[in-house]
Amino acid sequence: MATIEVQRQVLPILGNPNQGARFYNPELPSSEPFVPGHRTCAGCGPSIQYRMTSKAAGDNTILVGPTGCMYVANSSYLCTPYNVPWAHTQIGSAGSFTAGVAAAYEAMIRKGKWKGQFPNIICEAGDGSASDIGLASISGALYRNHDCLIICYDNEQYANTGIQASSRTPYGGMTTFSPPGPLVPEGKKLYPKDLARMMAAGHPHCYVATASVGYPIDLMNKVRKGLNHKGAAYLMVYTPCQKGFVYETPRSIDLGRLVVESGLYPMWEWNPEQRAYDYSFRPASMRPVSEYLKLQGRFGHLHAEHIANLQKFANEQWRMMGVQLPEALLEAADAKNLVNMAAAEEAATVAETV
């Protein structure tokens, strides 16, 4: 059988990856695959992410949208914000539908039924889809190594259905399925599933990374690295949800930086060639978790001991990245040095890193 070789795109990596959100970068492409006009909330982290990631991908792109906010709030009939082909799929079908699109293009190009460069195939799955109901389907797509990028826009809850706990909801996070009460003062008792590491450990041939809307250029570069990688890639992006986290809407990007600076969202890349984690990303500063928690209503019920638990969790993350912990963060992991959230600002201490 005569077959046609599949040509793939190579996207350039942008300079100044650690620059702030308010920095103008002339290298950014002008194309807008994700345009205004959708119905997401003011300050919506996932939609900020959506614009950045689709911009990084460009116009030869196909988007897959499993059920979630980025389906329900983005697409209202006859008025979708997608300037590139987009398809809804079921919440549990994130990886499988995407695999179908990728397989179709492999076969159609090879058999001469479609002519052109292999498109970027991106799935935008919420954390409910990625960490719970669609986990197996995503694992399947990564395992089989379809040439696609699966993004988990991680707002740490089922937001579209009205703020319910997912496997990604942090310890202490209040949702309508994990409300605090006299018997459960911390609200959510379980720690979040370490989804990105699961994906890297289980599918070491894939490019896997974590990112945050607080670092847009870094995020876009990780999207391009994932797309340039021949085979499957997985990217987990911190995307705050104003409704679920309960914060002032202009602070989405601030939270995207604070969550990294507090150690609650470790930033790393899994390098599939070297089979190794790259922990070289360093935020400008390190802060106690209370700095991050106090901005959000979902943590407003926490007691000193709960904050200490979260600090211990953050400290473990720093250690995993090989970062030496400043004394202040060790002290912040002891409830004796903390106060209840109602007075959290008093507990804040700041430590600068190199």
Place this chain on the structure above:
Amino acid sequence: MATATALKKKMVRINGCVAAAQAAKYADVDVIAAYPIRPYTATMMALAQMVANGELDAEYIVADSEHSQLSISHGASSSGARVFTGSSGVGVQFAYELYSPISGSRMPVQMMIADRTLDPPGDFGSEHTDALSTRDMGWIMGWSCDAQEAFDNHLIAYRIGEDPRVLLPQMVCQDGFFVSHITGDVELPDSGQVKEFLPPYKHPYPLDPRHPVSHGPQIMPEQGPPLQLERARAMEGSMAVIEEVHEEFGKIFGRHYDPWIEEFMTEDAEVVFFLQGAHAVTAKFAIQHMRDKGLKVGLVRLRTIRPYPTERVRESLSKFKVVGVIETNMGLGSVSSGGVLYAEVCAALYEADKRPLVLSFMAGMGGEAIVLKEFYWMTEKMQAVQKSGKIEKRTHWVGFEE
């Protein structure tokens, strides 16, 4: 049209599973989504070997579940690829969520079903409940009764489903084991015949970066009914296409099927069996024997259940005195407290001037063969009803009664 002398046809001896795989190969499918479950697995085994041998150029995906099989198929079909998938029994059920989204987005995915009883417990045998439970999801659906018909139905279904006037997915069903694992003579056509019959798949609105489209956006309640109506009309409108395609199939391949029902020895029949699929083969032998003894018994076999040929069923069955519906499916707590076919038959007959009396036979359950003496027994029940003119017991579990 290809001429008979130039054709490179060949006769092979294969079972229903392999016949389905051969049809997928002749259809030059682009993407195959596999997951193992008995008895349909052999279809995917055959396709895996064809791909490994280089006989078929397709992406062969071993999915992580049936739900993923159908999602992969949905994604691939949405992108413009011709897709083949399949399942059996509880596997059909595991994928249930996808049936409506696939037909609703009008993607002509093809699914082979070698049917199997549902759990509990793990019974491998054939029963039509798996596929029939999805009958109202917008898929074109019908049963074949042997390997040749299975092969033909797969090609016919692609042609119907991919027709721009239809654009609907298809479930091409065969009885597990009775067809899937029974070897028979199958004529494999000349590839030129298939080319003539089945043009390449071309969806009008695929996911193509050069012509951006949005598939399946969220809608408001008042936007739902028009879409449902459109899908209902597509199903209804497919009836004319189905007839047209069967006729063309007959012209090109020389095998002529009535798309809706097959009648056997019904001309002067007073009582008839009504059923789908493989048990028709035994039924025909039984009827032949009973005819030799002078009994006026016949058979009506339904070939396509979705879209349901209401007029044809009415027209056919209203000629008889008694109809015995052989269910081979479970309809727990249904109209007849037996299977689901009874209601389909009775609803079709409701507007008839002359209505036969209708019995429901729970036979062939759990994958048991319906043997000749059971057909005789059922015929006696029908004759008794004919004689008394009334039904005292509507549903009979065959083998559990005197």
